[in-house]
Amino acid sequence: MLVVGELINTSRKNIKEAVEAKNAEYIQQIAKDQVEAGADYLDINCGTRVYDEEEIMAWLVDTVREVVQVPLCIDSPNPKALAVGLERAGDSTLMVNSISAEKERFEQVLPLVKKYNTKVVALCMDDAGIPETAEDRLRVSDQLIVDLLAADISQDQIYLDPLIKPLGVNNQFGVEVLDCVRTLSLRYPEIHFICGLSNISFGLPERKLLNRVFMVMNITAGMDGFILDPLDQSIMSMLGAAWTLIGKDDYCMNYLKGVRAGRIKA
Amino acid sequence: MTDFNRLSEAVISGDFRQAEVLTKQMVENKVDPLQIINEGLIAGMNVVAVRFKAGDMFVPEVMMSAKAMSTGVELVKPLVTESDITSAGKVVIGTVKGDMHDIGKNLVTMMLESVGFSVIDLGVDVKAETFIEAIKEHHPQIIGISALLTTTMLNMKDILDILKEEGLRDKVKVIIGGAPVTQEFCTQIGADGYADDAAEAADLCKRLVG
Numbered sequence: 001m002l003v004v005g006e007l008i009n010t011s012r013k014n015i016k017e018a019v020e021a022k023n024a025e026y027i028q029q030i031a032k033d034q035v036e037a038g039a040d041y042l043d044i045n046c047g048t049r050v051y052d053e054e055e056i057m058a059w060l061v062d063t064v065r066e067v068v069q070v071p072l073c074i075d076s077p078n079p080k081a082l083a084v085g086l087e088r089a090g091d092s093t094l095m096v097n098s099i100s101a102e103k104e105r106f107e108q109v110l111p112l113v114k115k116y117n118t119k120v121v122a123l124c125m126d127d128a129g130i131p132e133t134a135e136d137r138l139r140v141s142d143q144l145i146v147d148l149l150a151a152d153i154s155q156d157q158i159y160l161d162p163l164i165k166p167l168g169v170n171n172q173f174g175v176e177v178l179d180c181v182r183t184l185s186l187r188y189p190e191i192h193f194i195c196g197l198s199n200i201s202f203g204l205p206e207r208k209l210l211n212r213v214f215m216v217m218n219i220t221a222g223m224d225g226f227i228l229d230p231l232d233q234s235i236m237s238m239l240g241a242a243w244t245l246i247g248k249d250d251y252c253m254n255y256l257k258g259v260r261a262g263r264i265k266a
Numbered sequence: 267m268t269d270f271n272r273l274s275e276a277v278i279s280g281d282f283r284q285a286e287v288l289t290k291q292m293v294e295n296k297v298d299p300l301q302i303i304n305e306g307l308i309a310g311m312n313v314v315a316v317r318f319k320a321g322d323m324f325v326p327e328v329m330m331s332a333k334a335m336s337t338g339v340e341l342v343k344p345l346v347t348e349s350d351i352t353s354a355g356k357v358v359i360g361t362v363k364g365d366m367h368d369i370g371k372n373l374v375t376m377m378l379e380s381v382g383f384s385v386i387d388l389g390v391d392v393k394a395e396t397f398i399e400a401i402k403e404h405h406p407q408i409i410g411i412s413a414l415l416t417t418t419m420l421n422m423k424d425i426l427d428i429l430k431e432e433g434l435r436d437k438v439k440v441i442i443g444g445a446p447v448t449q450e451f452c453t454q455i456g457a458d459g460y461a462d463d464a465a466e467a468a469d470l471c472k473r474l475v476g
Contacts, residue, residue, distance in 0.1 A: 011445075011446060047415075047416035047417075047446065048416055048446055048448075050416055050417075050419065050420055053416075077415055077416065077417045078416075078417055125366070128366070129366025129367070129368075129390060129391075130366060130367070165369065166325065166369060168324060168325035168326045168329075169325060169326075169329070169369055169372075169373075171326070202325070203324055203325025203326070203373075204324050204325065204326070205321075205324060
């Protein structure tokens with residue numbers, strides 16, 4: 001299981017303000033809190049800083065690196081910002097967020113994945129957009145995996161993101177994702193799956209409930225990575241419990257450790 | 267309860283079968299078709315818009331209500347000429363070049379149509395030139411541009427620049443929306459309005475044409 005802490009993102013109001021004020025201490029506190037809560041990776045995203053994204057990316061990575069050593073997930077649709085973040089993020093196995101089957105993006109991001117030998121989030125979308133139907137989703141995902149493998153990226157480096165769409169718009173959007181994960185995890189046993197959870201509940205009430213339950217359903221289908229708020233103790237508890245229940249936690253050690261550390265609670 | 271109220275209620279509760287039955291009855295009873303639309307169907311949808319904005323109704327319910335409304339409108343439409351239907355205004359809408367996201371734009375379109383705007387939807391990945399052509403052809407009061415990516419959001423500015431070059435900037439109001447878009451960005455690029463969600467977009471359009 002891989003937990004990517006999502007909080008350092010300039011689309012969040014408090015992070016936006018901290019970046020504007022160059023409040024390193026605040027950013028560092030959020031970084032430390034997430035690691036303490038169990039994040040394996042920290043996502044760094046300053047995509048909203050459209051005019052100085054590269055500069056802010058450098059500052060954020062340097063700032064976070066001063067206090068935590070967990071690997072970073074460098075998050076941007078802009079290859080230049082990715083390059084800056086990767087260059088500064090240091091020795092650990094980094095993660096690139098993200099590549100996709102869009103031709104230009106694939107060609108620009110692939111060299112970075114190879115150069116820094118990173119894990120990579122692979123978004124299930126191509127130049128025609130986010131797939132409309134379940135068959136299209138499977139076809140685009142499969143082709144993207146095939147292309148990445150052909151470029152000498154190993155299955156183990158790939159974190160396929162099936163791109164979750166709002167259930168409120170179409171009540172089949174949830175089950176389509178589960179089917180896609182189930183099918184592809186049988187076809188490519190070594191690849192990983194990752195997703196953000198909040199899209200599923202867009203436009204519906206009690207969103208956290210839907211997010212949590214959908215997370216558990218995804219784990220059952222084969223998902224093994226999530227980009228989430230690790231400070232949400234209830235989602236982290238569910239994650240720890242689901243992971244041990246699905247039989248991937250040797251001797252339930254991870255669960256027991258989490259409980260003892262107070263991270264996993266009923 | 268008047269028949270109009272019952273029809274509005276059918277729209278509000280998303281009961282499109284009931285909306286169909288009631289509309290048919292009213293048509294048979296020779297009720298003024300424009301009244302059926304304005305006082306029954308759209309009146310119901312106006313309530314939906316308010317409740318949606320207040321967080322008392324949710325996206326799937328709004329979609330059912332919109333379906334109920336359009337079921338009724340389709341039945342009445344053959345009885346009136348297009349020009350009789352008082353449109354709240356005309357909006358050309360699309361997602362910017364390089365961006366394929368359509369869910370938010372479709373919700374805005376649905377909401378605008380529901381409160382009486384006629385909407386020309388140019389789809390996704392729309393070039394600035396396509397917006398210009400649509401403005402020349404349809405003469406909308408408003409164009410709505412959507413972007414879901416921080417990278418494609420910048421293409422909104424290009425559309426505003428080209429509007430100026432073509433001398434069209436003061437002919438249309440430009441509104442923008444999408445996850446990364448903020449009021450700050452709206453002000454920065456000189457657009458006329460920003461809305462946080464579909465219900466707010468409908469209010470914004472009403473204000474801009476009002």
